[in-house]
Amino acid sequence: MPLTSQTRERLTAGIARLVRAGRHVSSRAADSLYGELPSFGWALLVPLERDGEQRCSALALRSGIDVSVASRQVTALERSGLVERRPDPHDGRASLIRLSAAGAAALAQTRALRAEWAGEALAGWDEDDARLLSELIERLTDDLGRAAPPAVRSAPVTAP
């Protein structure tokens, strides 16, 4: 019996509110927060940067979206020159997506913009609290991701 129900409610309410606020901020301040990146760019480019060249489906899995969505977004990013694509030498169906130099630059720029913005928004925070919060948030997100399997929800026990 790890958590008080009160704490669970409080935490989930807090998360819901934060998610809302986050969405809000990122839609309002899109230009000044994303820079060169289209709004969805972050979610795709970060896995590319972290895990290197990979195929569309892997990317979709990692960023938690449907393959069809990833396909379209990758197309858009490719048109903007932020990612590059080459056919998978081992599999004629697949292609491999890679972060381009421009993509890496855009990512860095976005990161800087965000950090700058966070500087004003988080005045009044001290380093320790912020670092602690980072850790807790990372842990939380991991657990959340684990609790909500990437796909195939609501396909109950009835295996055909």
Add this chain to the structure above:
Amino acid sequence: MPLTSQTRERLTAGIARLVRAGRHVSSRAADSLYGELPSFGWALLVPLERDGEQRCSALALRSGIDVSVASRQVTALERSGLVERRPDPHDGRASLIRLSAAGAAALAQTRALRAEWAGEALAGWDEDDARLLSELIERLTDDLGRAAPPAVRSAPVTAP
């Protein structure tokens, strides 16, 4: 100079990821997390519960959405019987929105469902960490809300 740029980047990245994961969870598990409530219900009903009867525009402001959106959502909630609406006695243009009994019940149910879900997702957390995280998240959300004014962005310093 309160925060290291490294910490700011880490924190913003963490928030972005959490926002994403949160959205993801709430769309996947909508049924089992919201219960009677439509997906947007939470955001409107909570302010109603906390601050009592109020008009549509106030509600929109509090939940950080456009008045037009609030108007539509309130209409939907009214049709489902979760809120009630009466004309403002002091102003013939406005109406006052109030949480109905069914609305309060739905809110409680949603709260319970979430808490239950959080119970599994957050196994491995102890009370202290969770409470600490709650506090930090609340503080963070407040600061975020403060940094991103509810409306009228990109209208810089040039006061007329």
Add this chain to the structure above:
DNA sequence: GTAGTCGGTTGTAGACGGCAACCAACCAAA
């Protein structure tokens, strides 16, 4: 080779949000 599977693309649809136009009620000033 043929049948089934897998990776990706495209079509369609729905939820959510904003902006602009509009209407009705309010208010202030002539």
Add this chain to the structure above:
DNA sequence: TTTGGTTGGTTGCCGTCTACAACCGACTAC
């Protein structure tokens, strides 16, 4: 009291993000 401007809300239209389904070409197992 009429008139002009303001305010609260609704509606129409659009853009974004997402999923699901149908499809196509390439792979693989038999």
